[in-house]
Each structure stands twice: as structure tokens, then as C-alpha cells.
Amino acid sequence: MKTDLDKLTPKEIVRELNKYIIGQDKAKKAVAIALRNRMRRRLLPESLIDEVTPKNIIMIGPTGVGKTEIARRLSKLCGAPFLKVEATKFTEVGYVGRDVESMIRDLMSIGLTMVKKELSEGVKEEAEKRTEEVLLDLLLPGVGKKKPVSPKTDAVSAQPSLPVVSEEFKEPEDKLTAPTREKFRKMLRNGKLDDKIVDVDMPGNGFPSIEIFSGTSFEEMDLNIGNLGSIFGGKKKKKKVSVKRAKEIILADEMSKMVDTDRASDMAKERVEEMGIVFIDEIDKVTSREGRSGADVSREGVQRDILPIIEGSKINTKYGIVDTSHILFIAAVAFHISKPSDLIPELQGRFPIRVELDDLDSNDFHQILTQTENSLTIQYTELLKTEGVQIDFTDEATIRLSEIAAEVNSNTENIGARRLHTVMELLLGDVSFNAPDLKGQKIPITADYVDDKLVDIVKNHDLSRYIL
Numbered sequence: 001m002k003t004d005l006d007k008l009t010p011k012e013i014v015r016e017l018n019k020y021i022i023g024q025d026k027a028k029k030a031v032a033i034a035l036r037n038r039m040r041r042r043l044l045p046e047s048l049i050d051e052v053t054p055k056n057i058i059m060i061g062p063t064g065v066g067k068t069e070i071a072r073r074l075s076k077l078c079g080a081p082f083l084k085v086e087a088t089k090f091t092e093v094g095y096v097g098r099d100v101e102s103m104i105r106d107l108m109s110i111g112l113t114m115v116k117k118e119l120s121e122g123v124k125e126e127a128e129k130r131t132e133e134v135l136l137d138l139l140l141p142g143v144g145k146k147k148p149v150s151p152k153t154d155a156v157s158a159q160p161s162l163p164v165v166s167e168e169f170k171e172p173e174d175k176l177t178a179p180t181r182e183k184f185r186k187m188l189r190n191g192k193l194d195d196k197i198v199d200v201d202m203p204g205n206g207f208p209s210i211e212i213f214s215g216t217s218f219e220e221m222d223l224n225i226g227n228l229g230s231i232f233g234g235k236k237k238k239k240k241v242s243v244k245r246a247k248e249i250i251l252a253d254e255m256s257k258m259v260d261t262d263r264a265s266d267m268a269k270e271r272v273e274e275m276g277i278v279f280i281d282e283i284d285k286v287t288s289r290e291g292r293s294g295a296d297v298s299r300e301g302v303q304r305d306i307l308p309i310i311e312g313s314k315i316n317t318k319y320g321i322v323d324t325s326h327i328l329f330i331a332a333v334a335f336h337i338s339k340p341s342d343l344i345p346e347l348q349g350r351f352p353i354r355v356e357l358d359d360l361d362s363n364d365f366h367q368i369l370t371q372t373e374n375s376l377t378i379q380y381t382e383l384l385k386t387e388g389v390q391i392d393f394t395d396e397a398t399i400r401l402s403e404i405a406a407e408v409n410s411n412t413e414n415i416g417a418r419r420l421h422t423v424m425e426l427l428l429g430d431v432s433f434n435a436p437d438l439k440g441q442k443i444p445i446t447a448d449y450v451d452d453k454l455v456d457i458v459k460n461h462d463l464s465r466y467i468l
Helices: 010-018 025-042 067-078 087-091 102-139 178-189 226-232 243-258 261-275 295-311 345-349 362-370 376-385 395-411 418-427 429-437 447-459 461-467
Strands: 057-060 082-086 197-202 209-214 217-222 237-242 277-281 314-317 320-323 328-333 353-356 390-393 442-445
Touching: 010 025, 010 067, 025 057, 025 067, 025 328, 025 353, 067 082, 067 277, 067 328, 082 087, 082 102, 087 295, 102 178, 102 197, 102 243, 102 261, 102 277, 102 314, 102 320, 197 243, 237 243, 261 320, 295 345, 362 376, 362 395, 362 418, 376 390, 376 418, 376 429, 390 395, 395 418, 395 447, 418 429, 418 447, 442 447
Parallel strands: 057 328, 057 353, 082 277, 277 328, 390 442
Antiparallel strands: 197 237, 209 217, 314 320
16 A cells, blocks of 8 residues: 555644645545544444445535545555446446446456556566566577576487577687677666567467356456467467567566466455445436426436445455445535435435535635646646647646636536636647747746636637637
8 A cells, every 4th residue: 555544643644634625624635534533443343444434425515626636645655456447337238237246346357457566666676687588588589598408309409599680790619608688788787789689479368358248237358268278378479579578578478477466356356345435426416306207217217226336245256255334435426416315215325424615716726736736737737848848837837726616617617627728728728739849948827818818708708608
């Protein structure tokens, strides 16, 4: 995990979230308590541990105010497997939709990837040594290694054949020994052989993963029928690549070989069960309103399918059975055309914590542009710096940008902080396009510059609907 969960107090969690999300103190406080409760639960007597379940959260607010970002940053903060899923995906195919249990299978896959990556870092040093030897074998097959002599062969036939080496590296036959291998090792480490072409075994696609319909759900399984894997690309195939690229391929393969898959699966399963976070977006889209029929039947059915997973059930995945009892579920809703009471009562009860997120105003936008880590102004500055162009935002410019974003949101569809992306892209579109020709220049972004690029579009409401 990236951070020791035991050391994260609720105030420290909120402080970390403040680096990336402006405002929304009620939501930050709610998720901070939820995360801290996970630490507290681990310290309880065994007789109580299973009794304490997560207090799932519903975040209510318009798009672009930070609902998803709060959940995503929370998961990164504690190194928890995180999955965002759109509730509407389960109603897309007729009345059935996709199996809701797939969200847990996807979360388990994410958890396994996280654990494998962490375990790979622990074996990376040894894997790099093995990678170096494999590359030397490809560049100098047989050099520096003793070939076993068969007792049935004579001295002449037992002599190892000389390797095929490119002309620029060819040496007299009596010098093609272990020292040559060491010479190549040094060149390899110094990057002098990076552009040389070698044949490497590229891993195949492995056995295909398919979904089958079984009973009332879709089950994902691996097709593994003896040697039929080769028909579907299970065999490795040779490919000509540069030494630099070969090093990446072989290193990944060596680390994969050294990671204990069974151990990784067990660790991932435990992490998913104890720390997993599922973010269900647009859950209000699967609500049913009184007096409605048709598609509402499907929507209420989705709610009833989601309910047992949130209550706590055992889901069968290809990595083992996962218990969802202690996974934290965070739902995001806008409730433009519905209200929380439109959810079925059982589901309402499974989301006891409800927090409302506030609309963002121009002051919030200004803080987003100037106070958050890796803000949009920093991103665009660094992007253009790669072309040798220096842009500098004045305080007046960021204030004016914030006012324009807020004004457009009020006059058109309110998309929250995402409006800053459209405004910034239009503001710097010409500079970005002409950047290769502006190398070495310094361009100040002032309030006048902002008005020159944006004010006419903002004033024309019909035009701003299409452009901003």
C-alpha cells in the first residue's frame, strides 16, 4: 500500500484530499471516517470483526463537482483496489443487461494486477540480472558458456560452433571466449547495443477468456483444453525488435515468472475483501418512479440484483470466491428527475451515509486552477515547455478564466469543473497548434489575453452552447 493506513487520521485523510479536490468538506469527512473505521475494525476482538460492516455512502450532487475524484483519490491514498462502474451498463442489453456480479470480478482483476505489480518490484533486481543473461545469449549464443561434451562424440565434433555475430563486432576465433561476453555485457549496460536487432520470443495471448451464460448470470472462465491453446495463440512467436525493446519484454516476462501467482491471488483476494472500493455512478438512472412501467421493470430489477452484493454475498471469480461483506460501496447520484426515495427501500438502507456536494462557483474554480496539485495551469505550462515555449499565467488571468467558466456553467449545462477543460483548451488552442514555430518565446497569459480569446464566444450564448 502507498500509505500506512494505521497512521492516517481522519484529519490527515482530509488534508490529503484537499490537495486535489476543492471544497466538498462534508463528503471528504464522510469518506475519511469510512476509511478510518477500516483501521479501527482490524483492532477489534475476533468476535466483533465480522459484525462491523462498512457504512456505504451516497454522494448527491451535479456532475463535475468531485464525486468520482474523491473516491478515486481515497483509494490511491490507502492502496485499495478501486473500480468505477456505471449503473446503467446493467440495463443496456434488453431487460437483462450485464451480470451485476461482473463488478466484483473486475475488482478482483484490478486487485490482482496491483498485487502482482508490487510483488514484481521485489524481484526486479534479480529479474534484471536474468534479463541481461538472456540478452547476451541472444547477441552471442554460446559465447562464454561451456558446452557439455557427449561421450559418444569425438573431440572434433564436440567443439562448440562459433556464434553468428554482426561483422562490426566480429573478432578472431581465438578471442571468442568469456571475455567477449563480458565485453558485450559492458556495452549492453552502457546502451551501446540498444539499436541492434534481435529475435525474441513474444508471449502469446494465452488461453482465451470467454463469458458463458449460466443460469441467471454470466460467468467468465478460461478455456484451457490440453494443447488446444496453441490454436488460439498460446504459443510464443519470434519477433525482431531492438535490444532496448527486447530488454523491456524479457524483463516483464522474467518478473512474471518469478511472481508466485497463487500467493498473489490470495493476497489480492484478501485486499479486495478488506479494502476494496466500488464506485457506482449514476445509480439514480436505475430508479423506478411510481406509475411507470416498461424500462422501469428492468431498472428495479438491477437494483434488486445489486442489493445482495452490497449486503454481502460470495461471488465466484476465476481467482476464487470473494466475500463482498466488507467492500465499501460509494454511489454517486444527481437526482435531476428522481429522488433518493425512488430507490427501493432495501437499497436505501444499505447506503446509510448521505452527503450532498455543493455546486462550484468562480472562487472554487480559481482555487482549482491555482491551489491543487498538478492543476490545469501547471499541466499546460509543462506541456508547452516540452516545445520550448514558456507560458505564464497571471493572477488576473486565472481569476478571469474562473469567472468565465462559472458564467458559462450558469448559462448552459452545468458540468462543474470539467468546464475548465473546455475553456482552457480553447484559450490555448492557437499556442498549442503553433508551438513548434514559437520555440524560445515567452508568452504571458493575462486577463486581456483571456478576454481576447473567449469573451466574444461567452457573450454569444447560442455560440457558447456549441463551443463551450
